[in-house]
Amino acid sequence: MTTMTDVATAHERALVRRRRVEQARGVGRTLLLAAALVFFLAPVLWIAMTAFKTQREVFSFPPVFIPETIDLRHFRATLSGTGGRALRDSMIVATSATGLSLLVGVPAAYAISRFRIGGAHLPLWILSIRMFPPVVAAIPLFLLYRQIGLLDSYLGLTLAYLTFNVPFVVWMMKGFFDDLPRELEDAALVDGANRWQAFVRIALPLAVPGLVSTALLCFIFAWNEFLMALFLTRSNVITLPVALSSLVGGSQILWGQIGALAIVAIIPVVLIAILLQRYVVRGLTLGAVKG
Amino acid sequence: MSAVTDERAAEPAFEVDLGGGGRPSRRRLPAFAWWMVLPAALILFAITLYPLIYSLRISFFRYDLTAGVEPVFIGFENYRRLLFDDARFWGSLWRTLYLVVAGIGIQLVLGTFLASLLARLQRYRALITALVLVPVMMAPVVVAVQGMVVYNAQYGPLNYLLNRMGLPGLVWLGDRSIALQTILLTDVWQWTPFVAIILAAGMSSLPADLYEAAEVDGANRWQMFRRITLPLLQPLIIVVVLLRLMDIFKMFDYVYVLTRGGPGSATETLSYYNYLQGLQFFSFGYAAAMSFVQIIILSVVAALLVRRIRGGFA
Numbered sequence: 001m002t003t004m005t006d007v008a009t010a011h012e013r014a015l016v017r018r019r020r021v022e023q024a025r026g027v028g029r030t031l032l033l034a035a036a037l038v039f040f041l042a043p044v045l046w047i048a049m050t051a052f053k054t055q056r057e058v059f060s061f062p063p064v065f066i067p068e069t070i071d072l073r074h075f076r077a078t079l080s081g082t083g084g085r086a087l088r089d090s091m092i093v094a095t096s097a098t099g100l101s102l103l104v105g106v107p108a109a110y111a112i113s114r115f116r117i118g119g120a121h122l123p124l125w126i127l128s129i130r131m132f133p134p135v136v137a138a139i140p141l142f143l144l145y146r147q148i149g150l151l152d153s154y155l156g157l158t159l160a161y162l163t164f165n166v167p168f169v170v171w172m173m174k175g176f177f178d179d180l181p182r183e184l185e186d187a188a189l190v191d192g193a194n195r196w197q198a199f200v201r202i203a204l205p206l207a208v209p210g211l212v213s214t215a216l217l218c219f220i221f222a223w224n225e226f227l228m229a230l231f232l233t234r235s236n237v238i239t240l241p242v243a244l245s246s247l248v249g250g251s252q253i254l255w256g257q258i259g260a261l262a263i264v265a266i267i268p269v270v271l272i273a274i275l276l277q278r279y280v281v282r283g284l285t286l287g288a289v290k291g
Numbered sequence: 292m293s294a295v296t297d298e299r300a301a302e303p304a305f306e307v308d309l310g311g312g313g314r315p316s317r318r319r320l321p322a323f324a325w326w327m328v329l330p331a332a333l334i335l336f337a338i339t340l341y342p343l344i345y346s347l348r349i350s351f352f353r354y355d356l357t358a359g360v361e362p363v364f365i366g367f368e369n370y371r372r373l374l375f376d377d378a379r380f381w382g383s384l385w386r387t388l389y390l391v392v393a394g395i396g397i398q399l400v401l402g403t404f405l406a407s408l409l410a411r412l413q414r415y416r417a418l419i420t421a422l423v424l425v426p427v428m429m430a431p432v433v434v435a436v437q438g439m440v441v442y443n444a445q446y447g448p449l450n451y452l453l454n455r456m457g458l459p460g461l462v463w464l465g466d467r468s469i470a471l472q473t474i475l476l477t478d479v480w481q482w483t484p485f486v487a488i489i490l491a492a493g494m495s496s497l498p499a500d501l502y503e504a505a506e507v508d509g510a511n512r513w514q515m516f517r518r519i520t521l522p523l524l525q526p527l528i529i530v531v532v533l534l535r536l537m538d539i540f541k542m543f544d545y546v547y548v549l550t551r552g553g554p555g556s557a558t559e560t561l562s563y564y565n566y567l568q569g570l571q572f573f574s575f576g577y578a579a580a581m582s583f584v585q586i587i588i589l590s591v592v593a594a595l596l597v598r599r600i601r602g603g604f605a
Contacts, residue, residue, distance in 0.1 A: 029408055029411060032408055033408045033409075033412075033419070036405055036408070036423070037419070037422060037423070039480075040422075040423055040425070040426050040480070040483075040484055041422060041425065042448075043437050043438075043441050043480070044425060044426070044429075044437065046437070046440060046441055046448055047433075047436070047437040047440055047441075050440055058440075058446065059445075059446050060446065061445065061446050061451065062451055063446060063447070063448050063451050103330070104330040104331040104334050105331055107327040107328070107330070107331070108327055108328040108330070108331035108332070110327060111323075111324040111325075111327035111328045112328065114324070115320050115321070115324040117320060117324055117325075117328055126335070128590075128593075129335065129339050131537045131589070131593065132339075132586065132589075133540065133541035133561075133562055133565075133582070133585055133586075133589070134541065134543075134562075135541065135543065135562045135565045135566055135569070135582060135585075136343070136346065136582040136583075136585065136586060137338070137339060137342050137343070138569075139346060139565075139569045139570075139575060139578050139579060139582060140341075140342035140343070140345045140346040140349075140579070141338070141342050142569070142570070143345070143349075143575060144341075144342060144345065159334075159338055160338065162334055162335075162338055163335075163338050163339050166331055166334055166335055167335070170331060194323075195321065195323040196323065199327075220428060223430065224429070224430035224431065224432075224433075225430075226430065226431065226432045226543070226544045226547070227543050227544065227562070227566070230547070230566075230570075231566075231569075231570060240430070240432075241430050241431075241432035241433070241544070244432055244433065244436050244548075245432055245435075245436075245547060245548050248436055248439055248548060249548075255440065258436060259440075262433050262436055262437065265429075265430055265433050266425075266429055266430075266433060269428040269429060269430070270425055270428060270429075272428070273421060273424045273425065273427070273428040274421045274424075277417060277420060277421055277424065280424065280428075281488060281489060281492055284427070284485060284489075284534075285489055285530060285531075285534060286534070288527075288530040289489055289492055289493070289527065289530070
C-alpha cells in the first residue's frame with residue numbers, strides 16, 4: 001500500500017534525479033561549447049603564434065607551440081616592406097569604397113524607403129546584384145578598365161567594390177529607414193522644411209546607428225575582398241589579401257612575416273565584429289534577421 | 292512586410308524579410324525622390340549592368356587576347372563548346388555543386404547543434420558569440436593562409452594532433468582524393484559559426500510557453516526540436532541556405548591560395564576555372580559564356596528558394 005509519505009518521497013526522488021540529469025547536461029553542454037571554441041579559435045591562435053616564430057621553429061616537428069622569443073621583428077619587417085604598402089592600399093581602397101557607397105547608397109535607400117520607387121521589386125533586384133559571383137563582373141571590368149586605363153588604380157578597384165557595396169548599402173539602409181517613424185519628418189515638412197532638410201536633419205541623425213554598422217560592414221567586405229583585386233590590380237595597388245596570397249606563393253616563404261601580416265589583416269575585422277555584434281548578424285544576413 | 296506569421300503559434304521575434312509586399316504608391320513621385328536615386332542608379336548601371344551586357348555580347352565572340360586578333364562573332368559556339376565539349380567545365384560544375392550541397396548540409400547540422408548550445412547560454416553569451424564570430428569575419432584569403440600552416444603535411448599541427456591520437460597524418464592538400472575535402476573542411480570551419488549565430492538568434496526568440504506546453508504533454512527533447520524548433524526556424528534556415536548557396540557557389544579564394552585548383556584539377560571550382568579561362572588563358576569570350584551559364588544556374592536555384600520563402604511553408 002502506498003501512503004502519502006511514500007508518494008512524497010518518490011516525487012522528491014524524481015525531482016532530485018531530474019536535477020542531477022539537468023546538471024549533467026549542463027556540464028556536457030559546457031564541455032561541448034569549450035570544444036567548439038577550441039576548434040574555431042585554435043587555428044587563429046596558431047597563425048598568430050607563427051608571427052613570432054623563427055623559420056626554424058616553423059619547420060620543426062613536433063611543432064613548436066610557444067615560440068622562444070616573443071617580439072615584433074616580423075611585424076616590423078613586413079610593415080616596412082610589402083606588408084606596409086598592402087596595409088596602406090587596403091586602407092585607402094576600403095575607406096574610399098565605403099565612403100562612396102554610402103554617398104550614393106544612403107540617399108537612394110531613403111528615397112526607396114519613403115517613396116517606394118520602383119515598387120516592390122527594385123530592392124530585391126538590387127540585392128540580387130550583390131549575390132552574383134564576382135568573377136562575372138570582374139572579366140568585363142578588366143576588359144573595360146584596360147581600354148580606359150583604370151587597371152591597377154585606386155579608383156578602378158574602388159569603383160569595382162561599389163558593385164557589391166552599393167547594393168548592400170541601399171538594402172540595409174532601406175531597412176533602417178523603414179524602421180524609423182515617418183511622423184517626425186512629416187512634422188518637419190509641415191513646419192516648412194523641404195524634403196532634403198527632412199532627410200538630412202531628421203532621418204539621417206536617427207539612422208546613425210544603422211549607418212555606422214552598415215559602413216563598418218562595407219569596410220570589411222572591401223577589406224576582405226580578393227578576386228576583384230586579383231583581376232584589376234598588378235603592382236601599383238596591392239591590397240592585403242593579394243599581398244598575402246603572393247607571399248605564400250613565392251619561392252622563399254617567410255612564414256613569420258606572413259603570420260604577422262595575417263594578424264594585421266585580422267585585427268580590424270575582429271574589433272569591428274566585437275563592437276557590432278548585434279548589427280553583424282543583421283548585416284551578414286542582409287537584413288533578413290533583425291536580431 | 293512578408294514577415295512569416297503562424298496563426299497557431301505566437302509569432303517569433305525575428306523577421307524574415309526578402310522584400311516584396313509593400314504597396315507601390317499611386318501618387319506621382321516628387322522630383323526629389325528621383326534625384327536621390329539617380330547617383331546610385333547611374334553607378335549601378337555603369338559598373339554592373341553595362342559590364343553584364345558587355346559580357347553577354349562578347350560571350351558570342353571569339354575574343355582571345357593571346358591570338359591578338361579582333362573579336363570574331365561565332366554565335367553560340369562558346370556555349371556549345373562549354374556545354375558539350377568541355378569535360379573540365381562539367382568537372383568544375385559538379386565539384387562546385389558538391390561543395391554547395393555537402394557544405395550546406397554539414398554546416399546546417401553542426402550549426403544547429405552549436406546554436407542550441409549558444410541559445411541556452413545565460414552568462415557570457417555576448418563574449419562567446421563574439422569569439423565564435425572571429426572566423427566569419429576573417430578574409431577568406433587569411434583563412435586559406437592559415438590553412439596552409441595548419442594543414443602542412445610535414446610540420447602542421449593538425450597531423451601532429453592525429454599522430455598523437457595514434458592516427459596517420461594526411462597529405463591534406465597534395466592528395467587528389469583528399470584536397471577537395473580539405474577545401475570543404477575550410478569552408479565548414481569558417482562558416483559554421485555564421486549559421487550557428489543566426490540560428491541561435493532565432494532560437495532564443497522562440498516563445499517559451501510552447502516548450503512548456505509540450506513538456507506538460509510529455510514530449511521529449513527530440514520531439515520538441517523536431518516539432519517546434521525546426522518548423523518555427525524554417526524561414527530562417529532557408530535564408531541561411533540561400534546565403535550559403537550564393538557564397539559557396541562562387542568559391543574562389545580558398546582554392547586559389549590553398550591548391551590552385553590542383554592536384555591536377557581535383558579542386559577546380561567554377562569560379563576558379565572561369566578565372567583560368569579569363570585571366571590565365573585570356574579567352575574572354577569563352578569565360579564570359581561560362582559566367583552566364585553560372586548566373587543562369589544560380590538564378591534558377593535562388594528563385595526556387597525565394598519562391599519557397601515567399602510562398603509560406605504550409
